Amino acid sequence: MTGLIFGIILTKSEVISWFRIYEMFRFESFHMYGVIGSAVFFGVIITLSIKRFGLKSINGEIIALKPKDRLFKSALFGGTLFGLGWAMTGACPGPMFVLVGNGASVFLLVIASAMFGTFLYGILRKYLPH
Amino acid sequence: MELVEWIRQPWPWYVAGPMLSGVMFLLLYFGNKFGVSSNLRSLCSIAGAGKVSSFFRFDWKADIWNLIFVVGALMGGFIAREYLSFSDAVEISENTKLELEALGIENPGASYLPSSIFSWEALSTPKYGVMLVIGGILVGFGTRYAGGCTSGHAISGLSNLQLPSLIAVIGFFIGGVIMTHFILPYLLTF
Numbered sequence: 581m582t583g584l585i586f587g588i589i590l591t592k593s594e595v596i597s598w599f600r601i602y603e604m605f606r607f608e609s610f611h612m613y614g615v616i617g618s619a620v621f622f623g624v625i626i627t628l629s630i631k632r633f634g635l636k637s638i639n640g641e642i643i644a645l646k647p648k649d650r651l652f653k654s655a656l657f658g659g660t661l662f663g664l665g666w667a668m669t670g671a672c673p674g675p676m677f678v679l680v681g682n683g684a685s686v687f688l689l690v691i692a693s694a695m696f697g698t699f700l701y702g703i704l705r706k707y708l709p710h
Numbered sequence: 711m712e713l714v715e716w717i718r719q720p721w722p723w724y725v726a727g728p729m730l731s732g733v734m735f736l737l738l739y740f741g742n743k744f745g746v747s748s749n750l751r752s753l754c755s756i757a758g759a760g761k762v763s764s765f766f767r768f769d770w771k772a773d774i775w776n777l778i779f780v781v782g783a784l785m786g787g788f789i790a791r792e793y794l795s796f797s798d799a800v801e802i803s804e805n806t807k808l809e810l811e812a813l814g815i816e817n818p819g820a821s822y823l824p825s826s827i828f829s830w831e832a833l834s835t836p837k838y839g840v841m842l843v844i845g846g847i848l849v850g851f852g853t854r855y856a857g858g859c860t861s862g863h864a865i866s867g868l869s870n871l872q873l874p875s876l877i878a879v880i881g882f883f884i885g886g887v888i889m890t891h892f893i894l895p896y897l898l899t900f
Contacts, residue, residue, distance in 0.1 A: 672861075
């Protein structure tokens, strides 16, 4: 159900459009920055509130936010490779699936390629700097 | 009905962004987390990658909610397209349109995707097939190497004030700017 809402938001806000991503990386529109920026702005408020008030999940457990591993080299190198692919296909992992739902079935090929990329990482990770 | 009419318009950023934070909150509230790219690893495991690398020998069944999340996202994409939209056009800026026209893309912004690149027919042009496959591999490799994608690093990670996420997002932009400004112009006019 949450996924359903996610798919609708990404479609209606045009975040899944290759054109929007191209425009974002040319810094020619505020749209994408507005979407991500406001999501992070309210995300910070939500995250701080969870920690401050010890909010509980539906199971009655206090919501624990797992910190990201402090691996800076991999964040930078991996992030850069990801950015190259994001600008090329105009889609990060979420939008790939949403686009298939939109009828752009050719993105099944992109998803398969992304799986293969993840597979390659799994094999090569012991040789990579982290 | 006015509400239905309004929903069928493209949504402005100040509606979509806060709603995405809402999605993150719902996932946390249901005891999960917001990060789409982990599914690629699960899918590899399901496909049997555990035989080749221990990286894929993990309990993907514990993350099955996340696979259900992307199936939902796919269905949401279908519903939004079929029932909640009346136009395919994307109002990109004039400068972007002019640049794309100069690169040989016809009617930029007339639909969500340039059909000259993103269709099965386009794959008969080898460079477009290479674009989709190499781009996909870079996304899949990069996201796991970086430890997250746009949802996991840019939204969840930055919201939790994580320094690795900020570095990853800077990486996203280094890669994206290099691709958009220095590689795509050659690739598209090649």
